[in-house]
Amino acid sequence: MDNKYALDFEQPLRGLIDQLDHLHQLSNENNIDLSKEIRAIEKKISSTKKSIYTNLSPWQRVxxxxxxxxxxxxxxxxxxxxxxxxxxxxxxxxxxxxxxxxxxxxxxxxxxxxxxxxxxxxxxxxxxxxxxxxxxxxxxxxxxxxxxxxxxxxxxxxxxxxxxxxxxxxxxxxxxxxxxxxxxxxxxxxxxxxxxxxxxxxxxxxxxxxxxxxxxxxxxxxxxxxxxxxxxxxxxxxxxxxxxxxxxxxxxxxxxxxxxxxxxxxxxxxxxxxxxxxxxxxxxxxxxxxxxxxxxxxxxxxxxxxxxxxxxNIGVVEEELADGKIVPINEAAS
Incomplete structure (x- = not known):
């Protein structure tokens, strides 16, 4: 995900990605083994993605x-x-x-x-x-x-x-x-x-x-x-x-x-x-x-x-029968 174009509901994910980038930078610049911390953040990113994108509202999909x-x-x-x-x-x-x-x-x-x-x-x-x-x-x-x-x-x-x-x-x-x-x-x-x-x-x-x-x-x-x-x-x-x-x-x-x-x-x-x-x-x-x-x-x-x-056949048109029952119009006709 390009953080420059992150949407509002993606903010939690953007923060985690920033943390991951920071850990990679620290590890490379200082020759420190941060693999455990990196794996933990990657796991959290994966679970956060799943949480966000499997529960999108209609407006978020727009x-x-x-x-x-x-x-x-x-x-x-x-x-x-x-x-x-x-x-x-x-x-x-x-x-x-x-x-x-x-x-x-x-x-x-x-x-x-x-x-x-x-x-x-x-x-x-x-x-x-x-x-x-x-x-x-x-x-x-x-x-x-x-x-x-x-x-x-x-x-x-x-x-x-x-x-x-x-x-x-x-x-x-x-x-x-x-x-x-x-x-x-x-x-x-x-x-x-x-x-x-x-x-x-x-x-x-x-x-x-x-x-x-x-x-x-x-x-x-x-x-x-x-x-x-x-x-x-x-x-x-x-x-x-x-x-x-x-x-x-x-x-x-x-x-x-x-x-x-x-x-x-x-x-x-x-x-x-x-x-x-x-x-x-x-x-x-x-x-x-x-x-x-x-x-x-x-x-x-x-x-x-x-x-x-x-x-x-797109959509259903309903009709009220004499007994008050509501049925699709094709069923009413039959």
Whole structure:
């Protein structure tokens, strides 16, 4: 763990790591055998890590999803795929770098990769608009998905955005319409589609590239109709209530997996993907490959129907019967 980027709840761990570094320095500079003390601190670090990271609150997972050292889309693309050839532009207005996409190989098979990328340095963040796409970003994504469907390439999307860009320019160019068209068109593609939420999955901005046969999510990512700050501002008129909003929204990986919103949770290294990007990328790759292997067995018609049923069956609508009993609406109909 880089102490420079330690989060608030990681402070106990940071103190122990500082102690360990100090003991190593004393041992090296003064030629003193401190191996017993070092082993004791290492053991305490291990137990503290387990205590912290196995009992994370929803808000703490949001903090990990936003960690400045967390791997972003291009980091995963570099590790998971080979021969990535980025394609640019929506052929109508401009190239939106908040969405990157192009052809690549996954275990030797040609695929189309589309992802939301935030950028790490200030220059990169500005170039990629902090991962918040304009409408032309969604139109570029749709252009690439149509190309994939035409040539029978599986589509893999990596979701990582707080939401579509909400500014005036975005509204002028009809961002809601662009997202809506993507939802409609993705539902009709006869090629396999796998989406993975790698960080933040915010509202329609995320869903605009995530109408998939299978949706996966990394352990410390979240997928929600609204950010916790936005929810807090609406419900409590106070963005400081974001931790309470995160708890109420139930948007963590395990919660939404139980609700059927996602199909699988991908484990991360202890402390988050940023602590071991290579292992995180391997876990992501293995999960995507496993899902694609199953989807490739389906015909185009079966893929479309499976995708339709997947979204049709999310959530349970209840109905009160004449005797006062509450049952799911599908049971009431029968």
């Amino acid at each position: 903090q990990l999803a936003r960690h400045p050292q967390r791997p972003y889309a291009l980091d995963y693309i570099e590790r998971v795929f080979t021969g990535f050839q980025e394609l640019h532009g929506d052929r109508a207005f401009r190239d939106d770098r908040a969405i990157v996409g192009g052809t690549a190989y996954l275990n030797g098979e040609a695929v189309m990769v589309i992802a939301q990328h935030k950028g790490r340095t200030t220059r990169e963040k500005l170039a990629h608009n902090f991962g918040s796409p304009y409408p032309e970003g969604y139109r570029k994504a749709l252009r690439l998905m149509k190309m994939a469907d035409k040539f029978g390439l599986p589509i893999i999307t990596l979701v990582d955005t707080q939401g579509a860009y909400p500014g005036v320019a975005s509204e002028e160019r009809h961002v809601s319409e662009a997202i809506a068209v993507n939802l409609r068109e993705m539902a009709t593609f006869g090629c396999p589609i796998v989406s993975a939420v790698i960080g933040e999955g915010g509202s329609g901005g995320a869903l605009g590239i995530a109408v998939a046969n299978k949706i996966l999510i990394l352990e410390n990512a979240y997928y929600s109709v609204i950010s916790p700050e936005g929810c807090a501002a609406i419900l409590w008129k106070d963005r400081a209530k974001a931790p309470e909003a995160a708890e109420a929204l139930k948007f963590g990986a395990n919660d939404i997996h139980k609700l059927g919103v996602v199909d699988g949770v991908i484990p991360e290294p202890m402390g988050g993907a940023h602590n071991d990007p290579d292992t995180a990328a391997k876990n992501l790759k293995d999960a995507i490959v496993a899902e694609l292997d199953q989807l490739k067995k389906l015909s185009p018609e079966e893929l479309i129907e499976q995708r339709y049923q997947r979204f049709r």
